[in-house]
Amino acid sequence: MTWHDGLNVEEKIRINQVLQSVKDPEIDSISILELGMVERAELQDGTLTLFLLPTFMGCPALDIIKTSILKAFTKVKEVKQMDVHFIYHPPWTSDRISEEGKLRLKEFGIAPPMKEAGTTGEWQAACPYCDSLYTTLDNLFGPTACRSILYCKSCKNPFEAMKPVSNWM
Amino acid sequence: MTELGTPSFKKTVVELLYQLADDDFILACRGSEWLGLAPHIEEDVAFSSISQDTMGHAAMFYGLLEQLGEGNMDELSHAREGSQRKNAVLCEIPNGTGHYLKEPRYDWAFTVVRQFYYSIAKKIKLESLKQSAYEPLAHAAVKINMELHYHILHWTVWFKQLILSGGEAKQRMLEAIIRVEQEFGDVCSLGPLSAEMANLKLIDKEDVLLERFHNSVKPVFHTLSIPYKGSFGYRSGRGRFGEHTQELQHALTTLTEVYRTDPAAAW
Numbered sequence: 001m002t003w004h005d006g007l008n009v010e011e012k013i014r015i016n017q018v019l020q021s022v023k024d025p026e027i028d029s030i031s032i033l034e035l036g037m038v039e040r041a042e043l044q045d046g047t048l049t050l051f052l053l054p055t056f057m058g059c060p061a062l063d064i065i066k067t068s069i070l071k072a073f074t075k076v077k078e079v080k081q082m083d084v085h086f087i088y089h090p091p092w093t094s095d096r097i098s099e100e101g102k103l104r105l106k107e108f109g110i111a112p113p114m115k116e117a118g119t120t121g122e123w124q125a126a127c128p129y130c131d132s133l134y135t136t137l138d139n140l141f142g143p144t145a146c147r148s149i150l151y152c153k154s155c156k157n158p159f160e161a162m163k164p165v166s167n168w169m
Numbered sequence: 170m171t172e173l174g175t176p177s178f179k180k181t182v183v184e185l186l187y188q189l190a191d192d193d194f195i196l197a198c199r200g201s202e203w204l205g206l207a208p209h210i211e212e213d214v215a216f217s218s219i220s221q222d223t224m225g226h227a228a229m230f231y232g233l234l235e236q237l238g239e240g241n242m243d244e245l246s247h248a249r250e251g252s253q254r255k256n257a258v259l260c261e262i263p264n265g266t267g268h269y270l271k272e273p274r275y276d277w278a279f280t281v282v283r284q285f286y287y288s289i290a291k292k293i294k295l296e297s298l299k300q301s302a303y304e305p306l307a308h309a310a311v312k313i314n315m316e317l318h319y320h321i322l323h324w325t326v327w328f329k330q331l332i333l334s335g336g337e338a339k340q341r342m343l344e345a346i347i348r349v350e351q352e353f354g355d356v357c358s359l360g361p362l363s364a365e366m367a368n369l370k371l372i373d374k375e376d377v378l379l380e381r382f383h384n385s386v387k388p389v390f391h392t393l394s395i396p397y398k399g400s401f402g403y404r405s406g407r408g409r410f411g412e413h414t415q416e417l418q419h420a421l422t423t424l425t426e427v428y429r430t431d432p433a434a435a436w
Contacts (some may be wrong), residue, residue, distance in 0.1 A: 002281070030173035056222060057229055058226070060221075081210040088309065088311075089308035091311050091315060137210065140215065140319055140323060141219065141323070142214065142218070144218075145218055145221060145316075149214075163319065166315070167311075
């Protein structure tokens, strides 16, 4: 199942384009689509209803994201009314980030989440600057709820990584 | 819309949600008072992130109460008096003497033990809530549990390392364990409707949850070579029954100061 199942091809292309322009306010290289936050879009009689999955529930960026979406769609004439809902079923998991999204994160200096974290919370992350795996976890918690702080022992740069979030947790 | 069945089903769900919401709300508030005062800068980042997550969890539970017609979630979190709160007393106890703005003499050992015990108890409740007969709560539990995973890793590291370091750290941790256990009965209590909660399959029975708690914590004590008593009390009151310390009202007065100046303001 993908977010655009309920849309026809033209609607999908148009809405995709707008959603792609809405970036994470704290990582402005990646869109909310690439982050895997968009669960479902419904368009009926000019009303667009979007269902989004928050990465972390206490994320203060959610209101900003909602405002950015509403603003972005004012330019779309097919959309006369709009609702944005944050839902948590299904839960957002870090494997929802697209391959393109992983590149965008790296571009920003953030290592994409690994597929699986060990039960100790340690995981292997490649340095986004030099690709070395000779890295250490400095702090599980970072400047935002979804990020951790690591250190690269090869190029001696601190960097961040997206926390792995999986269903087994 | 979820089928709520009988009025007694709804009443029992509401009771459980208030406990979950109020626990996370006031503990997140106590956690946030450590900002700038934690032992080192990494801990400042970590603890504020954990407290932010925890406040997010409280917001989910208040949101579920709003959906059940209990009122607006900002009001539920900010406008209710201390006497109306259902949180466990342990969650409202101050971090130490002094005030966070003036001469804070906060107790890190007490904080670590409280957070460690609370996180494990919360995990055990959430695992049970995943099978709750009230589906929106079961969904919330799945989401919250993913975030709690990192909190438990964090507090377990502190708990173990401070005890293993010996000396004053170990001594203070052992004292803090006694202090937390004296209040911990309240955290494990599901309040006046406990039996109904289990009968309606909202959550497992109190004694089942308590047994799981002992089974989770005992091995940690064992690896640290310290004795596990596992006997919990209600020294400062029974929060699930509306008994609270004056400290709760003080904390709420501070926390809701901005809200009370303009309750209609958009956040």
